[in-house]
Amino acid sequence: MRLPALLFVPAAVAVALLVLPVVGLLSRTDLRRLPELVSSPAAVDALWLSVRTSATATGLCLVVGVPLAVVLARGRLPGLRLLRATVLLPLVLPPVVGGLALLYLLGRNGFGGRLLEAALGIRLPFTTVAVVLAQTFVAMPFLVIGLEGALRTAGARYEAVAATLGARPFVVFRRVTVPLLLPSIGSGLVLTFARALGEFGATITFAGNFPGTTQTLPLLAYQLAQSDVDSSVAVSLLLVALALLVITLVRPRVIEGSP
Amino acid sequence: MTGLAVDVVARRGGFALDVRMEVASGEVVAVLGRNGAGKSTLLSVLAGLVRPETGHIALAGRVLTDTGRRVHVPPHRRGVGLLAQDPLLFPHLSVLANVAFGPSCLGASRRQSEDAARHWLSEVDAVGLAGRRRWQLSGGQAQRVALARALAAEPDLLLLDEPFAALDVDAAPALRAMTRRVLRGASRTALLVTHDPLDALVLADRVIVLSEGRLVEQGPTRSVLARPRTRFSAGVAGLNLIAGTAGPHGLATPDGTRLAGLRQEPVTDGDPVVGVFAPSAVAVHVRRPHGSPRNVFPALVAGLEPHGDVIRLRVAATPGLDWVEGLAADVTPAAVADLALEPGTMVWLAVKATEVAVHPAPSRA
Amino acid sequence: MTRLTLSVVLAVMMAAGCGSSPRQGADTVTVLAAASLTAAFDDMKTQFEKSHPGVTVKITYDGSAVLAQQIINGASADVFASADQATMSKVVAAGLTDSVPQVFARNRLEIVVWPTNPKNVVRLADLARPGVVVVTCAESVPCGAAIKKIEQSSRIAVHPVSQETAVTGVLSKVETGEADAGVVYVTDVNSAGGRVLGIPFPEADMAVNDYPIAVLKNTRRSTAAAQFVDFVQGVFGRQALDRVGFQTP
Numbered sequence: 001m002r003l004p005a006l007l008f009v010p011a012a013v014a015v016a017l018l019v020l021p022v023v024g025l026l027s028r029t030d031l032r033r034l035p036e037l038v039s040s041p042a043a044v045d046a047l048w049l050s051v052r053t054s055a056t057a058t059g060l061c062l063v064v065g066v067p068l069a070v071v072l073a074r075g076r077l078p079g080l081r082l083l084r085a086t087v088l089l090p091l092v093l094p095p096v097v098g099g100l101a102l103l104y105l106l107g108r109n110g111f112g113g114r115l116l117e118a119a120l121g122i123r124l125p126f127t128t129v130a131v132v133l134a135q136t137f138v139a140m141p142f143l144v145i146g147l148e149g150a151l152r153t154a155g156a157r158y159e160a161v162a163a164t165l166g167a168r169p170f171v172v173f174r175r176v177t178v179p180l181l182l183p184s185i186g187s188g189l190v191l192t193f194a195r196a197l198g199e200f201g202a203t204i205t206f207a208g209n210f211p212g213t214t215q216t217l218p219l220l221a222y223q224l225a226q227s228d229v230d231s232s233v234a235v236s237l238l239l240v241a242l243a244l245l246v247i248t249l250v251r252p253r254v255i256e257g258s259p
Numbered sequence: 260m261t262g263l264a265v266d267v268v269a270r271r272g273g274f275a276l277d278v279r280m281e282v283a284s285g286e287v288v289a290v291l292g293r294n295g296a297g298k299s300t301l302l303s304v305l306a307g308l309v310r311p312e313t314g315h316i317a318l319a320g321r322v323l324t325d326t327g328r329r330v331h332v333p334p335h336r337r338g339v340g341l342l343a344q345d346p347l348l349f350p351h352l353s354v355l356a357n358v359a360f361g362p363s364c365l366g367a368s369r370r371q372s373e374d375a376a377r378h379w380l381s382e383v384d385a386v387g388l389a390g391r392r393r394w395q396l397s398g399g400q401a402q403r404v405a406l407a408r409a410l411a412a413e414p415d416l417l418l419l420d421e422p423f424a425a426l427d428v429d430a431a432p433a434l435r436a437m438t439r440r441v442l443r444g445a446s447r448t449a450l451l452v453t454h455d456p457l458d459a460l461v462l463a464d465r466v467i468v469l470s471e472g473r474l475v476e477q478g479p480t481r482s483v484l485a486r487p488r489t490r491f492s493a494g495v496a497g498l499n500l501i502a503g504t505a506g507p508h509g510l511a512t513p514d515g516t517r518l519a520g521l522r523q524e525p526v527t528d529g530d531p532v533v534g535v536f537a538p539s540a541v542a543v544h545v546r547r548p549h550g551s552p553r554n555v556f557p558a559l560v561a562g563l564e565p566h567g568d569v570i571r572l573r574v575a576a577t578p579g580l581d582w583v584e585g586l587a588a589d590v591t592p593a594a595v596a597d598l599a600l601e602p603g604t605m606v607w608l609a610v611k612a613t614e615v616a617v618h619p620a621p622s623r624a
Numbered sequence: 625m626t627r628l629t630l631s632v633v634l635a636v637m638m639a640a641g642c643g644s645s646p647r648q649g650a651d652t653v654t655v656l657a658a659a660s661l662t663a664a665f666d667d668m669k670t671q672f673e674k675s676h677p678g679v680t681v682k683i684t685y686d687g688s689a690v691l692a693q694q695i696i697n698g699a700s701a702d703v704f705a706s707a708d709q710a711t712m713s714k715v716v717a718a719g720l721t722d723s724v725p726q727v728f729a730r731n732r733l734e735i736v737v738w739p740t741n742p743k744n745v746v747r748l749a750d751l752a753r754p755g756v757v758v759v760t761c762a763e764s765v766p767c768g769a770a771i772k773k774i775e776q777s778s779r780i781a782v783h784p785v786s787q788e789t790a791v792t793g794v795l796s797k798v799e800t801g802e803a804d805a806g807v808v809y810v811t812d813v814n815s816a817g818g819r820v821l822g823i824p825f826p827e828a829d830m831a832v833n834d835y836p837i838a839v840l841k842n843t844r845r846s847t848a849a850a851q852f853v854d855f856v857q858g859v860f861g862r863q864a865l866d867r868v869g870f871q872t873p
Contacts, residue, residue: 157345157347158349160341162360164334165409166364166365168336169333180351
C-alpha cells in the first residue's frame with residue numbers, strides 16, 4: 001500500500017518532537033567524560049537498582065495485571081465500569097500525588113502501614129519494596145488497558161470453544177486466553193517496564209532517595225541536575241540507552257513473533 | 260428417552276426463543292430457518308453459553324438446565340460439543356494438540372490424549388496434518404480438524420453450526436460426506452444448523468424449521484422438503500427429491516422404478532439414497548417422448564402457479580407411481596398454452612440422467 | 625486547511641515563546657533568587673518598588689543550581705542571588721557577573737521534628753541513635769553539603785534513610801510522620817510554620833551557608849539592578865531577612 005504523502009508532514013513533526021530533545025541531550029554531553037561519568041559507583045548502583053526494581057514491578061504487574069485485564073474484559077460483575085475508570089487513575093494522577101496517596105495508605109501513619117507494622121513488623125517507606133510498589137502503581141495501567149483492549153478485540157469465541165471441549169474456566173484461562181494474549185502481554189510488559197524505569201515522582205515521594213536502596217536512575221539524574229549537570233546528562237543518557245535496548249530488543253520479537 | 264429434551268424460553272436483546280423439541284439418541288436433526296430465526300441462540304442455549312430465562316434441558320439422562328431448580332451445568336461439564344462455521348482452531352497449538360485438547364481436559368494423560376487425537380484425526384483422514392499449524396491448513400482441512408477436535412471430546416451431543424458454509428464449493432461435498440460418515444457411523448446425536456437443504460438431506464433424519472424464535476414445522480427430512488408447509492421450507496425445497504436405494508445406474512424407487520442419475524459420492528448398491536433435481540430440469544410432454552431422456556414417467560397435473568417468469572407445475576401420482584406425488588416442473592407460459600395444460604391433464608415428465616444428482620441418504624429417512 | 629492549521633500552531637508557539645522570555649521593560653529589574661529567599665525577597669520587592677517609583681522588580685525563584693544553569697544558558701536577568709558560594713562561583717567563572725558577589729545573608733541548619741518531638745531529639749547526636757528515622761538533603765543540594773561537612777567535623781555519623789533532593793522533601797517527610805527528624809535550614813523551619821518544630825544545635829556553626837548576590841553581566845538596567853543589590857544589603861533588606869530567620873553580616 002502506498003501511504004498518502006500528506007501523512008509524512010505531521011509524522012515528521014512527531015518524530016522531531018520525540019527525537020530532537022534526545023539529540024539535544026547528546027549535544028550537551030562531553031563525550032570524553034561520558035565513560036567516567038556513566039561508570040561512577042553512584043551511576044552503576046542506580047542503574048542496577050533501576051533494573052532490579054523495574055523488572056520486579058513488571059513481574060508484579062504481570063501476576064496481578066493479566067487476571068485484572070481478563071476480569072475487566074470478560075467479567076459480568078456489577079460496578080465493572082467504575083472499576084475500569086479506577087484502573088486509569090494512575091495515568092491521570094500526577095505521580096507525586098500518587099506517591100502521597102501511597103504514603104497515606106502504607107506510610108507509618110497510614111491505615112495499611114499501621115496494619116503491616118502491627119502484624120508483620122514491616123515498614124515500607126524508604127525501602128526498595130516501596131520503590132517497586134510506586135513503580136507498579138504507575139505502570140500497571142499500561143499493561144491492563146492494553147490487554148483489556150486486546151481481549152475485547154479478540155472476542156470470547158476461542159474460550160467458548162475450549163469450554164465446549166470440556167475445559168474448566170481456569171484451564172481455559174491458562175491454555176487458551178493467556179497463550180492467545182501472549183503478543184499483547186509482551187508489548188504490554190515492554191511498556192510497563194519502560195514506564196517503571198522512568199518513574200520518578202511517586203518514587204521520591206513514597207520511597208525517598210537513598211543510594212543503593214531507593215535511588216533509581218531518574219532520581220540520581222534529578223539529584224545530579226542540582227549541582228553537576230554534565231553528570232546528570234550522562235545518567236539520563238544511560239536511562240535512554242537502557243530503555244532503547246529493552247524496546248528494540250524485546251518488542252519486535254514479541255510482537256512480530258509468528259503470523 | 261436418553262436423547263435430548265429441550266423446553267426453553269431465552270431472550271437476547273429484543274429477540275425471544277421459545278422452543279420445545281426432542282432428539283432421540285443417535286438421531287441427527289437439521290435446524291432450518293432464516294437468519295435471525297433463533298438457530299444460533301438455540302445452539303448457544305444448548306451449549307450452556309447463554310442461560311435461558313425459563314426452561315429445562317436434559318441430555319443423555321442428565322439435567323443440564325432447569326431454571327425452576329436453578330440448575331445450570333456450565334459449558335465444560337455439559338458434554339455438548341460445538342463445530343462452528345469458523346473452525347476456530349487454537350492458533351498457538353499444532354493440529355495434534357488442538358485435537359488432544361478435549362481428551363486432556365477430560366483427564367487423559369498427555370500420551371493418551373495424543374493417541375486419542377491421532378485416532379480422531381485418522382477418522383477424518385487428517386493424520387498427515389498432525390504437525391501443522393492453523394495457517395498451514397486450507398479451509399476444508401481446518402474444518403476437518405475442527406470436527407476431529409469436537410469428536411475427540413466425546414460429546415453426548417454435537418452441535419454443528421453451518422459447518423460447510425464457509426468452505427469452497429469444491430471442499431464442501433467431501434467434508435459433508437466425511438461428516439456423514441462419522442455421524443452416522445457411530446450413531447451420534449447431533450443438531451445441524453444449516454441453510455442448505457442438501458446438508459439436511461444428506462445428514463439429517465429429521466428437520467425442524469424455526470421462524471421468529473418458534474418451531475414452525477418438523478418432520479422427516481424428505482417429507483418436510485418435498486411437501487413444505489411453510490414459505491421458508493418451500494423456498495429451501497425448490498428441488499425435487501426422490502428417495503430410493505442405490506443401483507448401478509442411479510437409484511431404484513420402492514416400487515422398483517429405475518431412475519438414472521449421477522452419484523455425487525461413493526455409495527454401495529442397496530444403500531439408501533436420494534435423487535435430487537431442479538424443476539427447471541424437467542421437460543413436460545403430452546405424449547410419451549422418444550429419444551435421449553432415460554427418465555420418463557407419467558403424472559397428472561395437480562396445479563399451476565406463476566413462479567417468476569415461468570409457470571411451476573405440480574403433479575399428482577398416477578396409480579402405481581406414488582413417488583411422483585409432489586414433483587415440480589417449470590414450463591413457459593407459451594408451453595402451458597400450446598400443451599393445453601390444466602389440472603387433471605395427463606402428462607409425461609422427462610429428466611436427463613445428468614441432471615439427477617444421487618446423494619447418500621440417512622438410513623432412516 | 626493544513627496550511628491554516630500550521631500557521632495557527634506557529635502563531636501560538638511564537639506567542640508563547642515571546643511571552644516566556646523575560647521582556648525587559650524600561651523599568652523592570654529581573655531577579656533570579658534561591659527558593660529559600662522567597663518570603664524575604666517578596667517582602668523587599670514591595671518595599672523597593674514603593675521607595676523607587678517607576679521601577680518594577682520581577683523575581684524568579686528556583687534552586688540555585690537550576691538558576692545558575694539558566695544564566696549560563698543565556699537567560700537574560702539582571703541580578704542573581706544564590707544560596708551558596710559554590711553555585712555563584714560557576715556563574716563568576718563563566719564571566720557572567722558584572723559586580724563582585726557579596727554575601728548578604730547567612731543560613732544555619734536546624735534539626736526539624738514533629739511538633740510534639742515524640743523521639744525527644746535535643747541534640748545532633750540524637751540523630752545517630754538507633755530507632756530514630758532521619759532524612760537529610762542529598763549532598764548535591766546545599767543543605768546536604770552542609771550536613772555532610774558538619775558530620776565530618778563533629779564526627780557524628782547521621783544515617784539518613786533518604787537523601788532528599790529538595791528541602792521540601794525533608795519537610796514533607798517529617799510533617800507526614802514518615803521520618804522522626806530531618807535537618808534543614810532555619811529559614812525552612814520558619815516557612816513551614818507550626819507544622820514542624822526547629823531545634824538549634826551548636827554544631828551548625830561549622831557549616832554556615834553564605835548567600836552571595838551579584839549584578840549580572842548582560843544587564844541593561846545596571847543602575848536599577850545595583851540599587852536593588854544595595855537595597856538587599858541595607859536596613860530594610862536586613863530586617864526582611866531577619867524576620868524569616870537569616871543572619872545578616
